[in-house]
Amino acid sequence: MPDEPGRLEAAVAAGVLASEEEFARLLRSIVEVARAIFGAKASSILLFDEETDELVFAAVASESEQSLVGRRMPSSTGIAGWVLSSRTPLVLDDVRNDPRFARDVAERTGYVPQGLMAVPLLDDERVLGVLQVLDRPQRSRFSLQEMELLGLFANQAAIALSLLTSARTARAALAGEGDVAAVARLAAALDRLEDDGRGAAVSLLGSLADLLGRARD
Amino acid sequence: MSEVAALAAEHEEPLPAWSLPRDATQRIAIANPLPERVDREWAIGGATGSGVRVCILDSGVEAGHPLVGDLAGAVSIAIDENGDPVAEEDAEGDLCGHGTACAGVVRAIAPEAEIHSVRVLGAGFTGSGKVLLAGLRWAVAQGYDVVNMSLSTTKRQFGELLHDVADTAYFNGTVLVASAHNMPVESFPWRFSSVVSVGSHEEDDPLVWYANPDPPVEFFARGVDVDVAWLGGGTIRATGNSFATPCISGVAALILSKHPALTPFQVKTILYLTSTNVAEPHGA
Numbered sequence: 260m261p262d263e264p265g266r267l268e269a270a271v272a273a274g275v276l277a278s279e280e281e282f283a284r285l286l287r288s289i290v291e292v293a294r295a296i297f298g299a300k301a302s303s304i305l306l307f308d309e310e311t312d313e314l315v316f317a318a319v320a321s322e323s324e325q326s327l328v329g330r331r332m333p334s335s336t337g338i339a340g341w342v343l344s345s346r347t348p349l350v351l352d353d354v355r356n357d358p359r360f361a362r363d364v365a366e367r368t369g370y371v372p373q374g375l376m377a378v379p380l381l382d383d384e385r386v387l388g389v390l391q392v393l394d395r396p397q398r399s400r401f402s403l404q405e406m407e408l409l410g411l412f413a414n415q416a417a418i419a420l421s422l423l424t425s426a427r428t429a430r431a432a433l434a435g436e437g438d439v440a441a442v443a444r445l446a447a448a449l450d451r452l453e454d455d456g457r458g459a460a461v462s463l464l465g466s467l468a469d470l471l472g473r474a475r476d
Numbered sequence: 477m478s479e480v481a482a483l484a485a486e487h488e489e490p491l492p493a494w495s496l497p498r499d500a501t502q503r504i505a506i507a508n509p510l511p512e513r514v515d516r517e518w519a520i521g522g523a524t525g526s527g528v529r530v531c532i533l534d535s536g537v538e539a540g541h542p543l544v545g546d547l548a549g550a551v552s553i554a555i556d557e558n559g560d561p562v563a564e565e566d567a568e569g570d571l572c573g574h575g576t577a578c579a580g581v582v583r584a585i586a587p588e589a590e591i592h593s594v595r596v597l598g599a600g601f602t603g604s605g606k607v608l609l610a611g612l613r614w615a616v617a618q619g620y621d622v623v624n625m626s627l628s629t630t631k632r633q634f635g636e637l638l639h640d641v642a643d644t645a646y647f648n649g650t651v652l653v654a655s656a657h658n659m660p661v662e663s664f665p666w667r668f669s670s671v672v673s674v675g676s677h678e679e680d681d682p683l684v685w686y687a688n689p690d691p692p693v694e695f696f697a698r699g700v701d702v703d704v705a706w707l708g709g710g711t712i713r714a715t716g717n718s719f720a721t722p723c724i725s726g727v728a729a730l731i732l733s734k735h736p737a738l739t740p741f742q743v744k745t746i747l748y749l750t751s752t753n754v755a756e757p758h759g760a
Binding site for chain 1: 535571572573574597598604626627628629630631632655657658659660661662663676678700701706711712713714715716717718
């Protein structure tokens with residue numbers, strides 16, 4: 260099956276992109292900075308999984324809650340679901356006054372916050388997930404400036420998530436059966452060659468590229 | 477008289493054109509409904525929202541919540557197996573709390589308004605833009621006086637379609653009140669001039685609203701640290717344009733309960749004339 264246009268290039272580019280572990284570190288760093296700038300107790304990024312229509316914890320800034328990473332929840336219920344579907348941030352305080360809300364959050368996260376901020380991670384017209392910041396200090400009032408800061412910060416997180424999702428798509432293509440995978444196998448074989456054999460193979464591939472270019476013209 | 481005009485006159489039907497013949501000007505005489513000076517007393521003094529139908533297009537509304545009371549109707553919009561939108565009676569209530577919060581804000585300002593819930597969230601993220609569009613179409617077709625839309629979509633393909641529905645609402649006499657986005661992104665329908673768009677100010681009073689001389693956001697209302705109704709009969713404190721929007725919806729309901737014949741264009745003008753910075757420019 261031919262791959263989508265552009266995927267081949269994306270897949271080759273993925274070879275020089277960061278690994279899954281590096282992305283995990285990037286996301287972790289984002290939630291840690293979010294927690295620090297808002298002086299909050301915890302922060303997390305939930306990635307939207309389009310295939311299963313679920314939200315997945317991708318990073319959590321809280322040592323005790325690392326087991327949450329990978330946990331899934333429906334994409335359209337609760338606060339994060341509302342933020343995802345409506346693409347609108349929400350800032351809530353005194354949430355423990357609402358027993359149903361508290362139970363709902365506790366069941367999902369094992370932790371009942373006093374307050375939370377949740378903001379959609381938007382990449383142009385797509386929504387990639389939700390950034391949550393839990394229990395920032397209860398100052399006298401929330402300010403619109405904080406809302407602005409949250410939006411700016413979410414923008415940065417969205418760029419990181421966008422890179423992550425493109426790299427995942429490209430890697431999936433490399434591992435599959437399509438054109439991209441055929442090129443990947445070729446690249447892997449080339450990697451295994453040494454000196455003379457490698458020089459000859461590169462020269463052969465150069466000729467092949469010329470030939471394919473002419474065939475297209 | 478032309479042959480066509482004579483034929484139309486014979487059948488006593490208006491000409492099929494967007495124009496006004498000289499002899500029809502008397503037929504469209506309109507008594508100016510506005511007094512010489514529009515102030516808050518004239519606009520909303522003594523008004524309760526009675527007789528006005530307000531629709532909350534959101535995550536559903538918890539019926540019987542102490543801050544909301546009874547609902548006059550509740551439907552949920554879903555997409556059926558053929559991909560078509562369907563409206564069904566909604567027994568699930570509110571799946572998030574957000575719609576209940578908006579309904580409570582309207583109820584606090586316009587205690588006797590009818591509140592109807594149209595749920596467009598909760599049926600799965602996929603297709604949520606389609607459900608939102610179908611829900612708004614449904615609400616406009618019901619002829620609600622005010623539709624509160626504390627949400628928006630970033631999908632451009634729905635933007636254009638929403639634009640058409642917003643215009644239909646405007647001409648059919650439905651005041652569509654929509655939240656501006658809290659982030660610097662393009663989203664719809666709040667950017668359209670046929671809707672009343674709302675952002676937040678930081679003051680505490682639900683009856684303080686400002687007209688913005690620098691649109692697209694047209695009005696600012698209370699949206700920071702607001703105590704709002706939430707699930708299970710409770711309340712929480714919330715911040716966002718979502719909660720400023722129903723303040724303006726509530727005021728629009730008050731205006732329409734006192735002056736039911738006004739058009740959305742006139743309601744917006746009255747909101748402008750009675751806004752805190754226009755009616756009391758020096759903080760009088």
